[in-house]
Amino acid sequence: MIKGSCILLLLLSSAMVKAETPKDELARLQAVKREGKDNEAASRAWKDVVHRGPAMLSALLEAMDTADAVSSNWLRTAGDAIVERALMEKKQLPAEQLERFVAEKKHNGAARRLAYEWLCRLDPKTPDRLLPGMLQDPSPELRRDAVAAVIRVAETQLAQGDEEAARVAFRRALAGACDKDQVDLLVGQLEKLGEKIDVAVHFGFIRQWRLVAPFDNRKDSGFKKVYPPETKVDLQAAYKGQDEREARWVAVASKDPYGLVNLNKELGKQKGVVAYAYTVVDSPSEQTIQLRAGSPNGLKMFVNGKEVFHREEYHHGAAVDRYVAAAVLKAGRNEILLKICQNEQTEEWAQEWKFQLRLCDAVGAAVPFSQSK
Amino acid sequence: MYGIGKFRWITIGLIVFVTLPPCNRVALFSAEWPQFRGPGGIAVSGEVGLPVKWSATENVRWKADLPGRGVSSPVVAGGRVYITAASAYREGRLHVLCFDAATGEKKWERQLASTGSTMCHPKTSMAAPTPIADAKGVYALFATGDLVAFDRDGDLRWYRALERDYPDITNQVGMAASPVLVGETLLLPLENAGDSFALAVDARTGRNRWKTPRARGVNWVTPTVARFQGKTSVLFQTAREITAYNPDNGEEQWTYKGENLGSIPSPAVLDDLVIVPGNPSVGLRVSDGGKPERVWKSRKLTASYASPVVYQGRIYALTGIGIACLDPATGEEIWRERLGSGFSASPVVAGGKLYVAKEDGVTCVVQLGDKPKILANNALKGPLLATPAISNGAIYLRTEKQLYCIGTKK
Numbered sequence: 001m002i003k004g005s006c007i008l009l010l011l012l013s014s015a016m017v018k019a020e021t022p023k024d025e026l027a028r029l030q031a032v033k034r035e036g037k038d039n040e041a042a043s044r045a046w047k048d049v050v051h052r053g054p055a056m057l058s059a060l061l062e063a064m065d066t067a068d069a070v071s072s073n074w075l076r077t078a079g080d081a082i083v084e085r086a087l088m089e090k091k092q093l094p095a096e097q098l099e100r101f102v103a104e105k106k107h108n109g110a111a112r113r114l115a116y117e118w119l120c121r122l123d124p125k126t127p128d129r130l131l132p133g134m135l136q137d138p139s140p141e142l143r144r145d146a147v148a149a150v151i152r153v154a155e156t157q158l159a160q161g162d163e164e165a166a167r168v169a170f171r172r173a174l175a176g177a178c179d180k181d182q183v184d185l186l187v188g189q190l191e192k193l194g195e196k197i198d199v200a201v202h203f204g205f206i207r208q209w210r211l212v213a214p215f216d217n218r219k220d221s222g223f224k225k226v227y228p229p230e231t232k233v234d235l236q237a238a239y240k241g242q243d244e245r246e247a248r249w250v251a252v253a254s255k256d257p258y259g260l261v262n263l264n265k266e267l268g269k270q271k272g273v274v275a276y277a278y279t280v281v282d283s284p285s286e287q288t289i290q291l292r293a294g295s296p297n298g299l300k301m302f303v304n305g306k307e308v309f310h311r312e313e314y315h316h317g318a319a320v321d322r323y324v325a326a327a328v329l330k331a332g333r334n335e336i337l338l339k340i341c342q343n344e345q346t347e348e349w350a351q352e353w354k355f356q357l358r359l360c361d362a363v364g365a366a367v368p369f370s371q372s373k
Numbered sequence: 374m375y376g377i378g379k380f381r382w383i384t385i386g387l388i389v390f391v392t393l394p395p396c397n398r399v400a401l402f403s404a405e406w407p408q409f410r411g412p413g414g415i416a417v418s419g420e421v422g423l424p425v426k427w428s429a430t431e432n433v434r435w436k437a438d439l440p441g442r443g444v445s446s447p448v449v450a451g452g453r454v455y456i457t458a459a460s461a462y463r464e465g466r467l468h469v470l471c472f473d474a475a476t477g478e479k480k481w482e483r484q485l486a487s488t489g490s491t492m493c494h495p496k497t498s499m500a501a502p503t504p505i506a507d508a509k510g511v512y513a514l515f516a517t518g519d520l521v522a523f524d525r526d527g528d529l530r531w532y533r534a535l536e537r538d539y540p541d542i543t544n545q546v547g548m549a550a551s552p553v554l555v556g557e558t559l560l561l562p563l564e565n566a567g568d569s570f571a572l573a574v575d576a577r578t579g580r581n582r583w584k585t586p587r588a589r590g591v592n593w594v595t596p597t598v599a600r601f602q603g604k605t606s607v608l609f610q611t612a613r614e615i616t617a618y619n620p621d622n623g624e625e626q627w628t629y630k631g632e633n634l635g636s637i638p639s640p641a642v643l644d645d646l647v648i649v650p651g652n653p654s655v656g657l658r659v660s661d662g663g664k665p666e667r668v669w670k671s672r673k674l675t676a677s678y679a680s681p682v683v684y685q686g687r688i689y690a691l692t693g694i695g696i697a698c699l700d701p702a703t704g705e706e707i708w709r710e711r712l713g714s715g716f717s718a719s720p721v722v723a724g725g726k727l728y729v730a731k732e733d734g735v736t737c738v739v740q741l742g743d744k745p746k747i748l749a750n751n752a753l754k755g756p757l758l759a760t761p762a763i764s765n766g767a768i769y770l771r772t773e774k775q776l777y778c779i780g781t782k783k
Contacts, residue, residue: 036579039531070534313566316545
């Protein structure tokens with residue numbers, strides 16, 4: 001009797017363990033926490049999801065809508081494994097559902113791109129069918145491929161001698177292009193065809209700045225130290241800077257197409273110092289934006305008095321969009337402050353002191369803003 | 374196919390392996406090449422009968438196209454070759470691939486979206502750290518801080534996004550040091566301009582075992598695992614020091630402070646002697662008390678990208694223009710030979726021959742001995758920056774876009 005009860009209890013508990021629904025399994029993949037704390041549960045859920053096969057693909061993609069980047073990778077690898085095994089076993093994939101998912105722009109861009117890649121494996125003509133409508137797509141990867149497709153068309157037209165058709169196509173591609181390599185190529189082609197492009201405007205680079213320096217950064221002491229401009233910007237103020245030197249705000253306007261400001265040129269070459277760069281932008285509405293900066297120096301970014309980014313790294317190269325920070329611009333006046341720290345390295349390759357900053361959306365397209373000169 | 378019984382024997386074998394001195398390790402595990410610079414990270418294989426000459430068409434058992442760039446090496450375990458790659462704009466997509474070691478058939482491929490910064494020097498890649506394999510599968514670290522474990526059939530065992538866990542760890546030159554595995558502990562050197570530490574992760578779950586601070590400063594040295602007087606140590610080297618830690622708990626065992634030590638090549642070990650690459654390099658004798666004593670300093674052995682290799686009682690190290698053979702007792706040079714220039718990969722040894730992969734795609738094969746003899750210069754379409762792997766009577770070479778299995782046809 002007792003033995004029978006135990007067996008029944010075991011069967012019941014086993015049934016309870018197996019009672020986890022697909023939704024529960026996906027929720028486990030969405031819930032992984034820092035330092036691998038939920039890895040064991042997520043790993044079990046991953047296997048269960050994959051075991052369920054292609055029927056899970058739509059739900060898995062939808063789960064990516066609300067997943068963070070880490071959970072997204074758990075989901076992505078599960079989807080890839082399902083598709084890979086289904087193709088190997090010649091099982092059918094839900095192509096119509098996948099294509100609907102790609103078409104619905106409300107979904108997460110990375111998830112839509114993933115569905116698109118699965119469709120491409122099913123049908124190599126998928127790009128011809130879907131990319132033409134994606135020049136302004138909110139998924140950076142889909143948009144990039146759409147731009148590349150138009151570039152290919154334009155280059156063919158150019159090779160055939162139809163310069164006007166090529167010019168129109170290059171223009172159309174530029175309207176969607178957000179990545180520097182594509183924009184550079186398009187601007188080069190358009191300029192050869194007689195067009196003038198303002199690259200800084202296209203990317204949303206800020207060109208008008210007020211600068212103040214030098215504050216002390218000897219022995220890397222300045223990065224964490226709060227100097228007066230971080231508390232309140234007063235453009236008329238005369239600060240006591242490094243070694244009691246007076247520091248006053250000066251206005252600069254970058255003429256660089258990528259908004260580069262060379263502090264060695266504007267402020268004089270100095271080592272072991274901190275500079276601040278300040279600007280005001282007017283936003284036509286409240287908007288969620290990205291600040292994308294490039295600098296080989298220690299950098300902090302503040303928006304309306306709130307720190308949104310810091311990185312204390314020196315002379316490891318500088319590139320457009322090297323650092324990305326999320327922020328919200330309110331409608332109307334917004335203050336942006338950068339702190340650019342120069343260290344004391346003496347090597348020839350460690351002398352640059354510069355920055356560039358642009359305001360864009362999550363895809364990398366410039367957001368609307370204006371600056372008074 | 375490998376069943377459970379095979380896994381058990383491999384596991385037992387691995388336990389025996391780490392207790393053996395390096396010279397015996399080679400013979401025991403010549404079939405596998407599970408990590409950066411092979412079994413035990415000593416860059417020596419017991420394989421014989423490897424081809425001396427090859428080209429894009431000669432002595433190629435198979436080749437496979439890779440979906441993206443990478444400078445990581447292939448690794449081989451349980452009849453599988455694993456390799457990483459990075460693709461898409463600014464290498465935003467990370468790949469782990471698994472091939473059948475004998476046939477080149479792709480068994481599976483998984484992708485991750487980068488969760489950390491993808492900025493790096495143009496020479497390197499997000500797929501710079503070499504993965505590490507065991508009987509269970511593969512562990513792959515990317516320069517973005519994405520760290521993932523797949524079993525041999527491509528099931529995800531666990532995944533970490535280290536830049537989410539520790540936001541200041543990546544460096545803008547590109548992390549490139551590879552993880553090492555001691556028992557069930559995966560050891561990761563995360564030494565950067567920002568947050569710097571050594572991290573030990575449970576290889577079964579991906580959860581932290583221990584974490585110990587390291588000096589701030591970008592560094593690319595893959596740790597070396599060694600045994601001194603019966604104790605296992607893992608050696609972490611930077612330009613300013615080399616420190617031995619207990620891999621079980623991260624406790625420091627000893628440290629040696631130096632100047633101008635290498636921040637890229639790994640140290641080599643011969644019994645109780647640690648050869649620390651630098652400019653100059655130093656030889657450290659680790660005594661019974663565990664305190665290292667410097668026994669020589671040598672400007673004949675200089676540090677660049679490649680790690681030195683110890684073979685049959687001699688040190689072989691790449692110079693700017695070739696290879697130098699040195700006496701480990703004194704650091705004195707025995708001979709040197711010109712091979713040209715452009716070395717990013719580390720040299721490896723098998724069957725008394727040294728294989729030196731060069732950036733231009735040429736692999737020099739040098740017969741070692743009292744006098745060196747260049748046997749061949751084998752060209753593939755480069756660039757060739759990854760250290761070769763040797764297993765199954767074949768040399769696995771990773772060029773920028775392809776993986777080659779070089780071997781005589783079976």
